[in-house]
Amino acid sequence: xxxxxxxxxxxxxxxxxxxxxxxxxxxxxxxxxxxxxxxxxxxxxxxxxxxxxxxxxxxxxxxxxxxxxxxxxxxxxxxxxxxxxxxxxxxxxxxxxxxxxxxxxxxxxxxxxxxxxxxxxxxxxxxxxxxxxxxxxxxxxxxxxxxxxxxxxxxxxxxxxxxxxxxxxxxxxxxxxxxxxxxxxxxxxxxxxxxxxxxxxxxxxxxxxxxxxxxxxxxxxxxxxxxxxxxxxxxxxxxxxxxxxxxxxxxxxxxxxxxxxxxxxxxxxxxxxxxxxxxxxxxxxxxxxxxxxxxxxxxxxxxxxxxxxxxxxxxxxxxxxxxxxxxxxxxxxxxxxxxxxxxxxxxxxxxxxxxxxxxxxxxxxxxxxxxxxxxxxxxxxxxxxxxxxxxxxxxxxxxxxxxxxxxxxxxxxxxxxxxxxxxxxxxxxxxxxxxxxxxxxxxxxxxxxxxxxxxxxxxxxxxxxxxxxxxxxxxxxxxxxxxxxxxxxxxxxxxxxxxxx
Amino acid sequence: xxxxxxxxxxxxxxxxxxxxxxxxxxxxxxxxxxxxxxxxxxxxxxxxxxxxxxxxxxxxxxxxxxxxxxxxxxxxxxxxxxxxxxxxxxxxxxxxxxxxxxxxxxxxxxxxxxxxxxxxxxxxxxxxxxxxxxxxxxxxxxxxxxxxxx
Amino acid sequence: xxxxxxxxxxxxxxxxxxxxxxxxxxxxxxxxxxxxxxxxxxxxxxxxxxxxxxxxxxxxxxxxxxxxxxxxxxxxxxxxxxxxxxxxxxxxxxxxxxxxxxxxxxxxxxxx
Numbered sequence: 001x002x003x004x005x006x007x008x009x010x011x012x013x014x015x016x017x018x019x020x021x022x023x024x025x026x027x028x029x030x031x032x033x034x035x036x037x038x039x040x041x042x043x044x045x046x047x048x049x050x051x052x053x054x055x056x057x058x059x060x061x062x063x064x065x066x067x068x069x070x071x072x073x074x075x076x077x078x079x080x081x082x083x084x085x086x087x088x089x090x091x092x093x094x095x096x097x098x099x100x101x102x103x104x105x106x107x108x109x110x111x112x113x114x115x116x117x118x119x120x121x122x123x124x125x126x127x128x129x130x131x132x133x134x135x136x137x138x139x140x141x142x143x144x145x146x147x148x149x150x151x152x153x154x155x156x157x158x159x160x161x162x163x164x165x166x167x168x169x170x171x172x173x174x175x176x177x178x179x180x181x182x183x184x185x186x187x188x189x190x191x192x193x194x195x196x197x198x199x200x201x202x203x204x205x206x207x208x209x210x211x212x213x214x215x216x217x218x219x220x221x222x223x224x225x226x227x228x229x230x231x232x233x234x235x236x237x238x239x240x241x242x243x244x245x246x247x248x249x250x251x252x253x254x255x256x257x258x259x260x261x262x263x264x265x266x267x268x269x270x271x272x273x274x275x276x277x278x279x280x281x282x283x284x285x286x287x288x289x290x291x292x293x294x295x296x297x298x299x300x301x302x303x304x305x306x307x308x309x310x311x312x313x314x315x316x317x318x319x320x321x322x323x324x325x326x327x328x329x330x331x332x333x334x335x336x337x338x339x340x341x342x343x344x345x346x347x348x349x350x351x352x353x354x355x356x357x358x359x360x361x362x363x364x365x366x367x368x369x370x371x372x373x374x375x376x377x378x379x380x381x382x383x384x385x386x387x388x389x390x391x392x393x394x395x396x397x398x399x400x401x402x403x404x405x406x407x408x409x410x411x412x413x414x415x416x417x418x419x420x421x422x423x424x425x426x427x428x429x430x431x432x433x434x435x436x437x438x439x440x441x442x443x444x445x446x447x448x449x450x451x452x453x454x455x456x457x458x459x460x461x462x463x464x465x466x467x468x469x470x471x472x473x474x475x476x477x478x479x480x481x482x483x484x485x486x487x488x489x490x491x492x493x494x495x496x497x498x499x500x501x
Numbered sequence: 502x503x504x505x506x507x508x509x510x511x512x513x514x515x516x517x518x519x520x521x522x523x524x525x526x527x528x529x530x531x532x533x534x535x536x537x538x539x540x541x542x543x544x545x546x547x548x549x550x551x552x553x554x555x556x557x558x559x560x561x562x563x564x565x566x567x568x569x570x571x572x573x574x575x576x577x578x579x580x581x582x583x584x585x586x587x588x589x590x591x592x593x594x595x596x597x598x599x600x601x602x603x604x605x606x607x608x609x610x611x612x613x614x615x616x617x618x619x620x621x622x623x624x625x626x627x628x629x630x631x632x633x634x635x636x637x638x639x640x641x642x643x644x645x646x647x648x649x650x651x
Numbered sequence: 652x653x654x655x656x657x658x659x660x661x662x663x664x665x666x667x668x669x670x671x672x673x674x675x676x677x678x679x680x681x682x683x684x685x686x687x688x689x690x691x692x693x694x695x696x697x698x699x700x701x702x703x704x705x706x707x708x709x710x711x712x713x714x715x716x717x718x719x720x721x722x723x724x725x726x727x728x729x730x731x732x733x734x735x736x737x738x739x740x741x742x743x744x745x746x747x748x749x750x751x752x753x754x755x756x757x758x759x760x761x762x763x
Contacts (some may be wrong), residue, residue: 017587021580023576134727149738155745158760167739168678178689544726609707643748
């Protein structure tokens with residue numbers, strides 16, 4: 001019987017196969033791109049749920065590509081944090097793929113869209129499951145280049161300008177990451193993450209480790225849109241087509257930015273008090289500056305993009321606390337943010353599909369004409385603002401309690417202030433876009449087609465049930481495993497080497 | 502091929518191109534297939550193969566070059582190369598591991614040795630050669646229509 | 652040591668081009684120079700004194716080789732750089748078609 005670890009390379013091989021098949025069959029057969037996109041993402045989502053079960057049964061699994069044992073070969077590692085991120089990414093990707101069956105009718109050449117989408121998904125999955133440093137860089141670049149092309153997909157004026165600025169800044173960030181990898185390789189003479197952790201623990205840190213940490217915080221911080229590296233996000237996310245904005249804001253900045261940063265800072269270099277305070281300061285700055293800049297916005301998607309910066313600040317604050325409760329809260333908020341921010345961007349896409357505008361001052365009272373969009377938008381806004389009993393409330397509560405427990409009262413205060421301001425901002429959005437009186441020109445507006453309604457309702461259901469992830473057995477299987485994998489710190493190396501056998 | 506005096510470059514360039522394009526293509530194929538014995542491999546050989554077609558475009562103009570390799574065929578070659586590479590990797594599952602070298606390896610330093618490495622090199626050269634040719638054609642054929650400033 | 656310092660100078664020149672130049676094409680050339688500097692630094696980090704090229708051939712004794720791993724990784728990195736550059740140039744040409752200029756200070760419609 002084949003060992004269970006054989007499913008690991010499928011996470012990368014399946015979307016790559018889909019992306020390469022589409023140029024051959026997508027031009028001739030009309031319904032091929034939709035079917036391929038939907039089927040492959042459904043298979044990936046099912047595989048990621050299986051992977052959670054597999055990690056529960058067997059512990060950390062290591063897969064040596066090509067039967068070359070690490071540290072000579074490339075290893076793919078499946079532990080608690082990996083399966084958690086895989087579920088987040090693939091679940092949201094499946095729902096967005098279903099949404100874009102209807103939405104992308106307005107653009108030409110749907111097969112190009114699905115091909116690039118599957119390529120970006122392959123890159124993100126690759127970043128999550130790899131255990132080798134340079135492999136991380138290669139998959140990071142695959143996902144990034146696919147996302148530059150997707151932001152510029154409509155080739156209108158604003159999309160091209162935003163894509164160009166995003167591409168230049170993100171390329172410079174990737175080169176900083178590569179420079180960090182070069183320094184680490186020349187200091188430890190190995191590329192495998194577990195081996196590197198062991199060598200760094202034996203040789204001691206020193207100046208090289210400090211410089212590498214700074215380079216990685218700059219590089220991955222720009223991918224994750226932390227302040228002061230956030231300047232590309234308010235231009236890139238509104239200009240992209242709505243499913244791509246949801247994909248970028250929902251999973252790309254988390255998988256490429258936050259996950260890679262945490263994995264390297266916790267498991268390879270090892271957490272210390274200085275790194276913790278850097279993460280705390282950056283997280284708080286992002287939280288506060290993001291929400292202050294978001295209040296004055298009148299463009300729906302630009303407002304959502306600024307709120308992304310703020311919520312990522314919450315995640316980094318939780319993870320930077322380096323206590324078990326803090327990491328649990330940070331990771332839970334990461335999952336929640338993927339769900340409700342994607343839902344909000346899909347809502348704005350639905351509004352744009354029906355009315356053709358993104359300006360809040362022109363909308364009004366759309367809830368009577370578009371009931372599904374209005375209801376899901378209300379659920380998502382209450383989640384992001386932290387209203388009980390939706391999922392955002394629980395994760396923000398855990399982060400604030402963890403901050404108070406660790407004795408950092410100032411950070412907890414800023415978190416509460418940012419939460420109140422988020423609530424105010426979304427009350428404005430709800431009033432102007434959905435409630436209030438219906439304007440005359442929106443009399444002919446209809447509800448969006450069936451796939452878009454299905455996608456939005458699925459995400460809203462997860463928002464409502466999200467609080468249940470903290471209950472009993474589900475918590476130990478899903479969230480606690482992820483938090484424990486980070487808390488192991490540099491003992492990750494011993495676990496990986498035991499798993500190779 | 503040398504009758505079109507109106508398009509393309511001068512007669513000297515066209516004659517030399519006619520003589521050397523085949524040699525450049527053959528050199529690229531040599532670098533691809535000997536990738537496991539000497540420096541080179543799929544990517545470098547693929548670039549040289551693409552250069553032979555680009556040489557045709559530069560010397561003769563795009564109609565002649567498109568008779569040899571049109572844009573649609575280039576797209577098919579590219580996808581074929583990628584799918585071939587991925588299926589070689591997935592066939593490693595028969596030996597138990599992704600990307601396993603499952604073909605019997607001969608003695609070192611001979612042409613038919615080293616398992617799947619020459620096959621992977623050939624697949625990569627398809628993709629890279631067709632890809633670079635397609636990038637060149639896309640960049641030079643864009644007709645600009647300036648003056649649409651709003 | 653002076654070789655690594657020269658790589659750093661090349662890196663800084665690349666960043667200067669991206670930050671200070673106003674033409675879009677010059678910014679792309681800045682990105683290319685930046686990639687070049689990092690790749691060069693990577694290969695130089697693999698140099699061993701009195702090493703020879705890491706290629707086996709039949710019937711020869713190998714005593715001292717430079718590190719072959721950075722050479723393979725830099726090959727991958729060069730390919731990635733090529734793909735990024737091709738995409739950037741494509742976007743830049745479309746920008747010229749829509750905006751009519753290559754000057755980055757005039758391409759400024761997104762604000763706020």
